[in-house]
Amino acid sequence: MSTLTIALDIMGGDHGPPVILDATLKAIRTHSDCQFILCGNQDIISPAIAQLNDAERQRVSVSHCEQVVDMGEPPTSALRNKKQSSMRRILDLVDSGEASACVSAGNTGALLTLAYYQLKTLAGVDRPALVSAMPTASNHKVFLLDLGANVNCTSEILFQYGVMGSVLAQQVEGIESPRVALLNVGEEDIKGNPQVKHADQMFKNAPGINYIGYVEGDQIFTDKADVVVTDGFTGNVALKSSEGLAKLVVHEVRRQSQRNIFTRILGKIALPLLKSIYNRMNPDQYNGASLIGLRGTVIKSHGNASSDAFYYAINQAIQEAQMQVPDKIRTKIETVLLEQL
Structure with a gap:
C-alpha cells in the first residue's frame, strides 16, 4: 500500500x-x-x-x-x-x-x-452526511447519521444514508452485515412521519442491506443496531444531548467523590472503576465526524x-x-x- x-x-x-x-x-x-x-x-x-x-x-x-x-x-x-x-x-x-x-x-x-x-x-x-461512531452498552460502536449536514431529508436521502452508513460500519468496524435501523418515535409500523415510513419500505425492499426496522432514542446506545439513520436536525440534537449527558456523568462522579473525607476515600478505592467509566463516556475519543x-x-x-x-x-x-x-x-x-x- x-x-x-x-x-x-x-x-x-x-x-x-x-x-x-x-x-x-x-x-x-x-x-x-x-x-x-x-x-x-x-x-x-x-x-x-x-x-x-x-x-x-x-x-x-x-x-x-x-x-x-x-x-x-x-x-x-x-x-x-x-x-x-x-x-x-x-x-x-x-x-x-x-x-x-x-x-x-x-x-x-x-x-x-x-x-x-x-x-x-x-x-x-444527493447529499453528503455527517456520521460519527458512538458508544453502546457493549464493546461495539453505533454509527449515527445525519448529524447536521441536512436538517430536512427526503425518504430517498434517508435510504442513501443507510447504505453509506452500512459500508462505513463494515469497513471501519469490520462488521460483516451491519444492522441498519431508522430512528423513530416508536417501533410500531404506524409511527413516524411520511418520510420515515417511505424510507422504511425502501429499506425493506433493498437487497444487501441488513435492515432491522425502527429504533427509539433510548435504544441508540443499547447495541440494537450498528447504524442508526435519521435527519440532520434530529441527529444533531441526539448527538449533543448524549455528549452533554456524558459530561454531566463525569462531572457528577468527580464532584460526588470530593464531598467529604469519606467520599474521597471511596473515590480513591474506586479510582480504577471511575477511570474506566470516564474513558468509556469521554466524548473526546468519539470526536471526528465523517462527511460521507x-x-x-x-x-x-x-x-x-x-x-x-x-x-x-x-x-x-x-x-x-x-x-x-x-x-x-x-x-x-x-x-x-x-x-x-
Whole structure:
C-alpha cells in the first residue's frame, strides 16, 4: 500500500492553532508511515514543526495559506471570498489526489459547503452526511447519521444514508452485515412521519442491506443496531444531548467523590472503576465526524476539540483512507442504491 498523505487545517477550531498543532505533532510521531501537509499560516506552523526530529520533518510539508475561514462566517462568504483559506486548501489537496484525506475543526457550515462544491457527491448520492461512531452498552460502536449536514431529508436521502452508513460500519468496524435501523418515535409500523415510513419500505425492499426496522432514542446506545439513520436536525440534537449527558456523568462522579473525607476515600478505592467509566463516556475519543458520500475522505472535528480529541479525528481520517471508504461506498451504490432509486 502506498504512503498515505493527510492534509490538516491548522487554523480551524475554537481554540486556534496551538491545540491543533499539539495534536498534529502527536500524530506525526505516532504514524510513522504517513505523510502530513499542514495548511495555514507558515509563521505559526514553523516553530511547532521545529520540535520534530529530522526523520519526522521529512514526512511533513507546509502549505502556506493567507486566509482563514472564521468560525462564524456564512458558508457562502467562505465559498466566494476565501479561496486561499486553509480550509479550502485541504479540500483542494484531496480533490487533486495529493492528499488521501483531510481534517478540519473549523466552521461546520463552511466545510460542508466547500466540500460539496469542491469534491462533489458520488453518483447516486444527493447529499453528503455527517456520521460519527458512538458508544453502546457493549464493546461495539453505533454509527449515527445525519448529524447536521441536512436538517430536512427526503425518504430517498434517508435510504442513501443507510447504505453509506452500512459500508462505513463494515469497513471501519469490520462488521460483516451491519444492522441498519431508522430512528423513530416508536417501533410500531404506524409511527413516524411520511418520510420515515417511505424510507422504511425502501429499506425493506433493498437487497444487501441488513435492515432491522425502527429504533427509539433510548435504544441508540443499547447495541440494537450498528447504524442508526435519521435527519440532520434530529441527529444533531441526539448527538449533543448524549455528549452533554456524558459530561454531566463525569462531572457528577468527580464532584460526588470530593464531598467529604469519606467520599474521597471511596473515590480513591474506586479510582480504577471511575477511570474506566470516564474513558468509556469521554466524548473526546468519539470526536471526528465523517462527511460521507463525497468523492474523498473529509473528517470534521468538533470546533471546541481538545488536543486529544483532534488527535482522534486524525486517526479517523487515516483509518478511513486506509480502508478506501469512498470507493467502497461507490461500489455499494452501484450494486444496491442505483437499482433501488
